[in-house]
Structures are given as structure tokens and as C-alpha cells.
Amino acid sequence: MLCSASSPTPPAGGHAAADHHARLRSAAARSDLPGALAAFAAMSSSASASPVLRTFTSLLKLCAARADLATGRAVHAQLAARGLSAESLAATALANMYAKCRRPGDARRVFDRMPVRDRVAWNALVAGYARNGLAGDAMEMFVRMQEEDGEQPDSVTLVSVLPACADAQALGACREVHGFAVRASFDELVNVSTAILDVYCKCWAVEVARSVFDRMPDKNSVSWNAMIKGYAENGDATEALMLFKRMVGEGVDVTDVSVLAALHACGELGYLDEGRRVHELLMRIGLESNVSVMNALITMYSKCKRTDLAGQVFDEVRYKTRISWNAMILGCTQNGRSEDAVRLFSRMQLKNVKPDSFTLVSVIPALADISDPLQARWIHGYSIRMHLDQDVYVLTALIDMYAKCGRVSIARSLFNSAREKHVITWNAMIHGYGSHGFGKVAVDLFEEMKSSGRVPNETTFLSVLSACSHAGLVDEGRKYFSSMKDGYGLEPGMEHYGTMVDLLGRAGKLDEAWSFIQKMPMDPGISVYGALLGACKLHKNVELAEESAQRIFELGPDEGVYHVLLANIYANASMWKDVARVRTAMEKKGLQKTPGWSIVQLKNEIHTFYSGSTNHQQAKDIYARLAKLIEEIKAVGYVPDTDSIHDVEDDVKAQLLNTHSEKLAIAYGLIRTTPGTTIQIKKNLRVCNDCHNATKLISLVTGREIIMRDIQRFHHFKDGKCSCGDYW
Template structure:
């Protein structure tokens, strides 16, 4: 009858196996081991451990085979306490010296988050096999210590063990996490020598490694050469493109995947949806949402979370909230996506209300949650609230602030005009300030026209990132606002000597299934004549109701030329194009690759007023909703 129990369990008919087990008049250790292993192998870890307890209650002593099933069950449910108990049983029975038991202990401790205990067991092993090494290397990789994983991998090689496909995948994972291209290539060469170049799982790991090492070209070469691409292969390549900023390629590959009748899964959509979010195109958001519904994947919590984030980034925070409210089981990332959505739209109070609701829920905030809340406070000017949450992060939840948290606090203080306080905050940081911190400070100095602190922040930025032209431009703009034209010229000369260029401003608008791109002053659009004619009329209309061009930052040209330069900024061209090609009741939505300038922000308020249109602008920092002559940011951005 034990053989029948085994058969049913291996056929994934565990209920039938249990019925057969219960009918057995007498059960020896072999029978108990069969049902314990059956539950464990079918993913029913708690039932497996429950049967081990019953086994002992029936007076049957667990043997090494029992423990080999029980330890992975402990690992699967992350029960360190139970795992330690099983370890104790193994020691008392003298089984802990067996290679398979010790290896299972290493795996259990690693997966239960006790990596040091796992290493202790590993180091005490008199005999190790390749599975033992794999378990320990993978343990370090999964615990975030990729450097130790690589060191152990090399030690394994020096001790004469030949890596398996699992070893290679663990090593590639560690190389990818470190972004260590040199080590990654070493492992690549090794897997070729081992004859693993045709193993789909290994090659998928190789694609991921090269993607994480920023060599998406090599990842694409490997993907293209794969004879039998699995779903994991497609997912790895799509995710690689998305993470390397190759959004168009990610979407192209997603389309090709469907063309070749490869059915996407939830992981595919979770990779594709963030790529779509970069474009902020509502039409595409609705398409992928419908696709998820047709695949019955819209209920997957991670797909749902990605959709919430997507709609928020497409300017439809109301739809995002409807999806959020319709989500019963919310992951911490779901809360984060909605809080961040409110924050980027400038709805700071809504973000805080949602965060307070989260605190009352079973889901606990993480460090990303606090980053979203701090950012929301910064965009909305909620300084006191932001300072309170920054303190709460450590005092109430035990999270040490990271660089992004510090950067958000500097942005919060600086944006509100508390520049001296922001600078003092930087000086008192417990970690060395990075680019994000000084960048936030420089941006605040630009807003509030503080030359002295702007120079200090820029000095640090030039030391940390000497090749970034954006910070040079920002400093030059600060000088220009203060009419310090000689300093403006000095910065520009510095940029010329370094070969640095200003990132050209461009705006995008989606219309009739096509994304139209406009650069400042560009005339190459097929409708350029109509666009400029409409823009000229528009400028006259908004001047009639009070618009005054902000020409302070432009010099060395006549006043009328200054206005002409301002009037042809990319966002104004995109808005004019939208007005020409849409009906009067259509909301115009554009995306800008840089921060919207003061003049365009002011002009767009007047354009919304005279045309009666709602205009949504997503710049590099946040959303602006213009309606009836007002902006949702209330001129605080």
C-alpha cells in the first residue's frame, strides 16, 4: 500500500494518497515517509510538518529520510523555529553528519533568513557535494550578499568541484546583482566549456545577467540565438530592455511575442506595464488593461499594482484609485503605488490620508512607502508633515533613512524656501551626501534664486558628476536669474571645454495612435505652418487676459526675440498641435522630458482659461493639471 501512496503523491493526487494512507492498518516509517514526502513535494509544507508531528505521536521515530522532507517544508514556509526543532532531532539522532541532511539544513537556514547559521553548518560539514555548495552559494545570492556568493563560487572551483547548471545560474545571478561584467563573462566562458550553452534555463540567466550589467546588446544577441525560446526567455529579454531604458524595444518584443503565439503570463505584464508608464499614453494603458482582463490576469496582485501605477502615470489618478479600491488583498507595493500616484499629482493630503489608512491595515509600510510619503509632502509643500514622517520612519518603524529619503527631505525643505535649514540638514547627514541630495539642493536654489548656496551645491555636484551637463545648465540659469551674465558665460565656457551639452527640451503628445514629438523651435512637423499660426493667435489671446512673458532668463537678444524664443518652447508647440487636432471637449495631455519652465507653466494656465480646455502636463518631476486658469500645483512645484 505504501507504493500506492507514493504513486498517488507523484501523480499530484495527494488527497487519494492520504485516503490510502489512512486505510493502512499498520504504518511503519516507510509509510509515514511516503505521505510526508508526498505533502512536501506537492507544496503542502504545513501538512507535511503536521504529519511528522503525528508520526511521533504514533510512536514512530523520524529517520533521515523523514528529515530530508521535513527540512525543505520548513524552508518553504520560512519557519525558522520549526527548522531549528528538526535540526535538534537530527543532532540527537546523529543524522546531522549526513551530507543530504547537512545540505538540507544549509538550504533551510538560508531560506529562513539565517544565513550565518547556514554558513556555520556548511563550514562544519566534513563531506560536501556539489549540491551543498549550490545551496550555500544560492543562499548568499538570495540574501543579498552577492559578493560572498562569488567568493564561495571561486572557492568551490579551487577545491575541484565541477559546477552544475544550478551552480552556473547562481553565479550568474550574483554577477548580475553586482553588475560585475568581468566575472559574468568568466562564468559565461565556463558554461560554454561545460557544454551548458544549449540549456534554456542557463541561457535565460545569462540574458538577465548581461541586462543587469548594462550590456543589453549582448543579452539581445543571446536571446536572438536561442533556438527554443521559453516564456522565461521572452520575459527576461523584455524586462532587460525595460530596465535599460529601451522602452520601445521592450514593447516591440512584447508585440513580437504575441505575433509568435507565445502566451504572456503575469510576469510578462509586470515587465511591460512599467515600460508603458514611461510613455504616459492613456490609449496604451487601456489596451494593456483590456489584454490583462482577457488573459484573466487583472486579478493578479502584481499586475493590478502595475496597472494602478500605470493609470496614475497616465494622468488618470481617479482610475488608479478605483482599481485600488477594487483590490481586496493589497500588497505593500499596491499601497506604495497609490500613495506615489497621489504624490506625483500634487495631491499630498490624499497621499497622507491613504498612508494613515495603510497604518491601520494589516499591511506594514516599508522604506519605499516612506519615500513615497516624503515625496508627496514635498510636492504639496507639507513641510511639518514630512518632517514628522521622516522622524517616524526610524523611531516608530526602525528604518534607517537611505540616500533617497535624505534627498526627499532636502527637496521638501528647499522647495518650501527653507534653504538654510536644508543646507544645515545636509551637513548633519549620517551618510555622505550623494548626487540626489545636492541635486535637490541646487534645484531649490534655482526656484528661490539663491546664488550662494546654489554655488556650494553645484561645486559638490561637479566633483561627484563632472560630466553631467544638466547641473551646469541649472547653475547658469541661477546666474541668469540674478543677471550675473559674466558667470553665465563662464559656466557655458566650462561646458564647452568639457564637451558637455544641454539636454534639448522636447514634448510628446499622443494623437490617433501616433506619438508626436516636438523640440523647441522645431519646424519639421507636417503641420508646422498651422501650429505656428495657431500659436501666434494663442499668444495674442492670452496676452489680452493678462499673460506677460517671463524673459528674465534670456539675454543678449532683443525683447521681441526673447518672446519668440519663449513662444516656441516644445510644450507650447505640443499644446497648439493638440488644440488644432482635437475637439473642444478633449483633454490635452502632453509629456515633457524636462521640468516645465516658469513661463510655459504660466502661459498654460492662461491657455486653459481662454480655450476652456483641461490640459495635463507630465514633466520630469510631477503632473500639472491646468483648468480654468489654474494649476493643480497651485504654483508650488
């Protein structure tokens, strides 16, 4: 009880009351609730110093600030015992206390019992509802205070109700409040205008917010922060960064809020130099101890493809939160450092930092990239033990991982077991089928998705179009591409156009593909012309290849793959002068051919092979096994396909083909694994015709299933056949 707190003997004489009240006021000024309660107890036990209404309101204010509901209720009981709870000041303080203690229902009951309500009481309730996430109730009370009691809102009311408009995404209500503020001249107050522009940003009306910002006679750092953050959250990273630089240039105090928004913008834009300048600034103003800022710095460097710098920041963070670990793991995963991501995940566990769903969604794609079925099963089991396996994002990542590990049947079992299927879950399964060449199954699943009422998005269409391309389903692909806009109002992006060109080109419809490109509503990108160039090589169309390559070179690709592709097309047509010209152009531009490699993972060890490499410790055994394999498959009809090799004699061509990286990896897999088990390899380039034919026959003569994941898709070789049906 409040009155039972111990207190010193009250001083004698007429100064006792003043002394107790002074002690309570002093404690309240220091936000010292225990001290205030001690003064109150002394006051209650003194014959000459009884509590007054202001005593109780001071205590309630302290309870509200500390969210001390139990003490607040005790003060309420004392007020009720003295018949003071209905007093306007007391009731308003009670309503405010209950609202800040997350008891809006109690606040409303106190409010409803008030015989007379002033603006302060209405404000307390509006703010209480807004603070507790009851946006609709807050806006309703804002209207009622004007209609029922005739109370005109003041600046406090506006600043209280505007966040509710933002939470409810009520742009119309925001406009009405804004209009009222202008008519009452409250928009000249910096806190009101800041609240207005903030809610416009959160209602996706960032241009209106900017007009409010530009008209503000006075701006403080909160105003700048709100506008910069608004641009960042509305996807306009360029404007966010420009405004941040202007803020710094005008000498406005920079805070963690504006730095976080600036780092986000630098990451989205990939502006490494700007990001480094923000890094230097935050160090100068002492934000290096702010873990949220450091986490944002890790993310920014990762998005700028500098995981080395992200790692340095990560190592400098003394008190790493789970978010710090997640940011670093995700950065490694997104930058192709899959093994580092897995190692970080292991370190995180050793540090007893409990992973969450975001952690798993960050590390599972790294394991998918490694493509080790054993590790895939381990992380799946771990997610079950952590009770995260039914989180829709974790489950979707697991489905995608199993598909990328060549275990599409397990992926489908997980998909079927999902209690909740988000659109991303359907997308992962459709893409999984497409990447394994099961185009018809992918199409059937897409139709099932539509029948279930789930609306496909841009990624869904990209997945199903890719599946149609890999399986040669031209009519289906045309139909789905048309339905994107006509049936779902979705604008195809560059990737959709590129996939359609790939679909038509693979099927030999090169003229239709070229016509399709000419009718694109946007300037075709490298991926679009690249798809056509690949089809030209497949179907030996030199004229269209030259046209496509010229468009690609005008766009300035960073890689030499398209020059190599064109040179090979010329070589196949015996156009040797043109081959030499393309190779010379590559040398002048400093472009190099990407070396092909294949990897096989056995017992947690990754073995990498390059074409013709002899540096493996078991190279002698590998080449001996490979020589025997070549003799075995020749006996069942293998004839080397030497079309892809030029400028050397026929016997040398065959020798070069026989040492391709995928053949070396397969031979090593046969040496190291038990007869009858599946061999799985991963390749960084498209598998060539000769290796594809040879691998089919190797699967026949050895009785092994061989799963090969190349840069475009999976090939399942078994009993002399491939799952792609020789269409890839």
C-alpha cells in the first residue's frame, strides 16, 4: 500500500506540509518514483501535511513515465477513497497513466466517467489510443471531440492523431488533418509540420511530404530525418542521399536516424564511395558505439559487394547482436561467399547467440549454393529442432535449397506439408521444377496455384516462363507472357523479355525472337540480346548473331562471355578472320574467357577441377579411370563431338574433350564413392554437347545416376538418358 512506506518523523510546526510537498516535487523533477512515494507516505502519516490533488497527479505522471501500472492503480485507489478520482485533473492524469501503461480500455473507462472533459483529457485519450496501436479509435476520438464537446484540436492533438493516420494508412484522414492545421496556422509549428510530412511518407505520398518540407519556415534535425527516412522507405534512394548530403552541408545536426537512412540509400544504389564518406562522418560524431548503425554499415558494405569491409566492421562491433550476425551472414551469402556464411553460422552458435528465422533464411541459400545434400538435411533437422521449420520463409528457403541440391522430390514433400503457402512458396517450387527440366509439372503447379486463389506475381511468371523455356513449351510460354498484363495487370520486366527470347530462340524461332525484341516497350538489355546470341550459336545463325553481338557490345558488358560466344559461332562457320578479330577486340578491352570448372563434394571436402588440370593429389588415378571410361562408352556408341574445338588436329580435339572439368569430376566421384550411389557435380558454365553425350553413356555403363547442375539447370543422367530430353 502507498501509505505503508516508511518515512522519517515529520518535522514539528507549520513548516511540515511545505517540506513534504517540496520533497515530493523535487523527487518528481528527478523522475524519482521511490523518493516521491516516500514523501507521499510521510505526508499521509503527518497530521499537518495531508496530500492534495496535485500530489496525486504528480505521482500518476511518474507512474506513466515508468509504465508502473501497479503503483498507478494504488494511486487511483487513494484518489477514489478521497473522492477525487472524478476531478478533471485527476481523471486526465489517470487516463494518461493507463494509456502509457498499455491499458487503453481502463483509460477509456476513466474518461467516460468524467462529468466535464477539457481538451487535455481528449488529447490524453487520442494519444493513448494512437500509442497502443488503436489507430481507428484515435481518429474516431479526434472527430468526436469536435462534434460532441465542441473542443477544437490544438497542436498536441494533431501531433497525437497524425501517427494514427500513418498506422492506418489513412491518406484521406491525413489530408483532412493537414487542412485543419493550415487553417488554424498550426502548420507553422515545426513539430506539427514534421508529423504531417512523416505521415505522408508513410502513406506513400512522398512528393506531397516534400512539398510540406520545402514550405516549412523552420526545420530541425527531426524534420530532416523524417524526410530523408521517408525517401529511403519509399524506394527513392537517390533523393534520400541527396537530401542527406544537403543536410550535412547546411550544418544540421546529424543523428543516427539520418545516418541509418543514408547508409540504406548507399547500399541500395551500390555507392561505395558515398558509403565510405558516411562511415567517416558517423565516426566523427561518435556513432560507432551505436550497434544499429554498425549493423547498417555491415549491410551497406555487403550490398556494395565489399564483404571484406563489412567483415572489418563486424569484427569491430564489441557487443554483437543477433542482427549483427544475421547481417554478416546474409552479406556473405549474397556475395557468393557461401562457405564463409556457413562458418559464420557455426561461430554464431558457439557464441550462444540464438538464431531466428531471419538467420536461417540467410544461411540456407548458402547451403543451397554449396549443393551438399548432407548439409541440406542437417539444416533442415536444425530448423525442426528450433521449431522454425513451419515459418513460411524458412520453409520456402528449405524447398528452394532441396531443389538446388538436386532433391526436387524432397522439396515437393515439404511443399505439400506446408500449413501456409505464401506466393514465394509456390514460386520456389515452380522454379525448382523448371530448373530440373520438369516443365510440364511446373506448368501444372502454376495452374494449381491459380485455382487455389493465390495470385501470381512477377517472380511467379518469371519462374513459369523459365520452366517453359527449358522444356520447349512455346505455346504455353506465349500464353503466360500475354496473361501477365492482360490477366493480372503486371508489367513484364527485362528478365521476362529475356526469358521469352530464350524460349523462342531455343525452339529455333529466331525470326520471331528478333521481331519480339523490336517490339519491346523498353530498350533491350544485355540479357535479352545475350539470350538471342546463345540461340544463334545453337542454331548456327551467323547473321543474326552478328546483329545481336553488336547490340551487346554497344552496351559495354563487363564480361568476355559474349565475345567468346561470337568467336565460337564464327569458328563453327569457319570464318577464321572474324574469329581473330573478335579475339583481338577482347585483348584490347582486357576481357578474358571465364575458365570452366566443376566441383564434387565428398565427406565435407570440396574438390574443384579445371579442364586439363593435373594438380589433384589423385590425378594419376583420375586420368586412368577416365581413360577406361572413354573406352567403355566408345564400346556403346560414343563418338566425340569436336564442333566446339578449333585450330587443332582431330586427335588433339578428342584429347582436349576428354579432359573437360566435368569428366574429371565424374571420374573422381566414381573412384571415391560406393557402387550404386548417386554422383552429384556442379559446373559454372553450360555443359557442352560432348560432355552431355558422354555423361549419358557413363551413367549407362556404370549403372550410376549422375546429377549435374550447370549454370542454367539440372541434368539427371540415368540409364543412358538425361532428364532434359537433350533439350537444354
